[in-house]
Amino acid sequence: MKIISTNIGKRKEIDYKGTLVTTGIFKYSVDKPIFLDIEDVKDDAICDRENHGGVFQAVYGYSLKHYEYWNTVFPKVDFEMGIFGENLTIDDIEETKIHAGDTFKVGETILEAxxxxxxxxxxGVRFNNMTIVKKFWKTTFCGVYFKVLQTGFVKAGDEFIKIKSCPENPTIADLFVAKRILNGIS
Structure with missing residues (x-):
């Protein structure tokens, strides 16, 4: 696995169907290394600290391979890197194979899933289509949040090197499906 794109976003206020929404989901690719800190990515806006950022959700990674699927579902959307709000677009990160606790050396950092x-x-605001939310829940293409065990810079091209495996723990996809069931989403 390797980083294809590093993405950050600024605080943005938009009018979505008559409601003012403040968000940091509008990420864009940057051509320089980004700094992964203990609770967030430096210079990346987090507008809802209750649900984003913090030690266990400091960095969000999403698979470029999943973009292929979503492009068939939403063919009119411009799928630029970072559209899912991810800080790291990774060539092939598979939620069904990554376990909570798996640890990776990436650039100068050490990240734990x-x-x-x-x-x-x-x-839904980012896609200008609320159906994405329900469709997202019906997949296992949820992406992975990482805890930053060692801060530092990462950049496009950096490899994800697994340094610790935790097969005794549930996969990220298992956690996602369990949450979907718990929430009664069908």
């Missing part, structure tokens, strides 16, 4: 991403209405 912690959680799945739960889609909220802001993903």
């Amino acid at each position: 912690t959680l799945h991403r739960e889609p909220c209405y802001k993903l």
Whole structure:
């Protein structure tokens, strides 16, 4: 696995169907290394600290391979890197194979897989289509949140090198599906 794109976003206020929404989901690719800190990515806006950022959700990674699927579902969307709100677009990160606790050396950092991403209405705002939220829940393409065990810079081209495996723990996809069931989403 390797980083294809590093993405950050600025705080943005948009009018979505008559409601003012403040969000940091509008990420864009940057051509320089980004700094992964203990609770967030430096210079990346987090507008809802209750649900994003923090030690267990400091960095969000999403698979470029999943873009192929979503492009068939939403063919009119411009799928630029970072559209899912991810900080790291990774060539092939598979939620069904990554376990909570798996640890990776990436650039100057050490990252630990912690959680799945739960889609909220802001993903619908980003897509300008709220159906993405329900469709997202019906896949296992949730992406991976990481805890930063060692801070530092990462950049496009950096490899994800697994340094610790935790097969005794649930996969990120298992956690996502369990949350979907718990929430009664069908």
